[in-house]
Amino acid sequence: MNTRPPTRWTPQPHGVWTGLALGAALGIAATFLGEVRATPGLLLGLLGVGALAGLFRPLRLGLTAGMGAAALLTAFCLLTPVLRGPLSALIVSQPPVKADAIVVLGGGVRCGTDALSGSSFSRLMRGLELWQAGYAPILTVSEQSGLIGEKDCPKISVLQNAQIAALYGKNEPPTLTLSNVTTTRDEAARVRDLARQRGWTRVLLVTSPWHSRRAQALFRGYGVTAVSVPSQETGFDLTLPTPGDRLAALQVLLYEGLSRVKAALGGTPER
Incomplete structure (x- = not known):
């Protein structure tokens, strides 16, 4: 055989x-x-x-x-600290200037404890700091769509508005909610529409440092003049002194890289 x-x-x-x-x-x-x-x-x-x-x-x-x-x-x-260069390339930090609104981009929420994630809280605090300093008269916050998180997860905007009310009471800043957003692209589109309706010419854009360059580019792509004034990074030390910080940096670099690849292929980038 x-x-x-x-x-x-x-x-x-x-x-x-x-x-x-x-x-x-x-x-x-x-x-x-x-x-x-x-x-x-x-x-x-x-x-x-x-x-x-x-x-x-x-x-x-x-x-x-x-x-x-x-x-x-x-x-x-x-x-090694080899990721410092690529990480710094993701960051755009500009001096704040007078603007029509402060746009606080959505971060995350801890569904199990009904609490803002570190990034959401840090972004909100930066936005309120800018408002209190008189750079703009109004803030926007974002309400995530049902495509993000668990079914019964609280809305980021609800938690942020509750935090604002707890801090300022009757003296809280005027706040607008960008409803039903899934991505940064959605937020940029909502702000573009608001800018047209209200005659805004410039906004201060608040997000995490590593998200700032991509976010600013998206807003500018929608015709919104956005000055990038990122919040403090709460997840890791941006100087990357420890392996734990470097691992977190590697995660965000891969995340941002995947978002750019998806956008180039015509997909919808992740937040």
Whole structure:
């Protein structure tokens, strides 16, 4: 009986287990480093890709080599301050000037405790600081759409307005809510419409430092003159003195990179 000798592309069932392990590792990396939502579909898809690659030796070796290189690169980023340059390139910080409104971009909310995330709180405090200093007479806050967070998660705008009321009482600043927003692009579109309705010519744009350059570019793309006055960074030290700070910086760099890729491909960037 004639049998063909095995080739490089002969399926090797024993390699499936290696492939599954690589797929699981991909899922963990995508979820943790890239801040991708860990949906069952995503994780099952990556497991399937890993299992398929494990069947064929060239694909298995290529996937293993790629993940090894990514692990070495990640270690290099965590052990050295090499990310300082790329991180600083994301930041636009300008002196505040007189404007028509202060736009406080949405950050996040802790659904389980009904509390603002550190970024949301920091952005709000920066906006209120600018208002109290007299740079603009009105603030905007954002109400996230139902596509963000859990079903019963409180709205960022509700929590921020409650915080404003607690701080200022009857002397609180006038506040407008940008309703039903999913992305920064949505916020830019809402502010553009308000600017046309109210005759605004310039706004102060408040967001996290690493989000400031992309946010300003989006607002300018919608015809809104936006001066970037970012809030303090609460998640990590921007000078990256420790591996923990560098890991957080790596996360936001990947997040911002993915947002730009999605925008270039015609998709909707994440917040």
